[in-house]
Amino acid sequence: SQQGEEDPQALSIQEGENATMNCSYKTSINNLQWYRQNSGRGLVHLILIRSNEREKHSGRLRVTLDTSKKSSSLLITASRAADTASYFCATDAVSSNTGKLIFGQGTTLQVKP
């Protein structure tokens, strides 16, 4: 099945540093979304980028999409301890007419105070 794969699986940084997570996928997509999950909680939507977009910003978040490489990156600038969470990318498939989103395995980010 088509699935996003996040890289790295785990990331540990100091507060104030930038964190970059990558997502690769297998087939052409309509949209790619990033979600965040705090420990023991549900997922929360962060940002959506469409296949015809290359970059999007939301606060301290910057997402890029390279459809030729079938990859996306999520950059969190000036990280805070509260950013500690798991981050997932989710992709659909151009061939799908049901909007099914397939999630990757996630990147676990730890931000040390």
Added chain:
Amino acid sequence: NAGVTQTPKFQVLKTGQSMTLQCAQDMNHEYMSWYRQDPGMGLRLIHYSVGAGITDQGEVPNGYNVSRSTTEDFPLRLLSAAPSQTSVYFCASSYSWDSGNTIYFGEGSWLTVV
């Protein structure tokens, strides 16, 4: 709005027992889905529904049934629980089936099958 509400939060079942995980949303969303989350596996889609009366299978549907008699509710039934179904289950909803919509998740249901 309460958003997406799942019950129960925690449940322990014996092998072979059946149970239903309840999911309700109060946002009048057409699209609802169930995922399971296992360590190192990400979230995997079990079943989904694009509207009342319409359901379809996801990646891992075996051992689970769903129904969508109302827009608000989307229960997930485990027919005969197996240890392999030990997992965290998430219900989710979005305005429509278009993948350009934000998905709203419930807080999860932790299920252990012994």
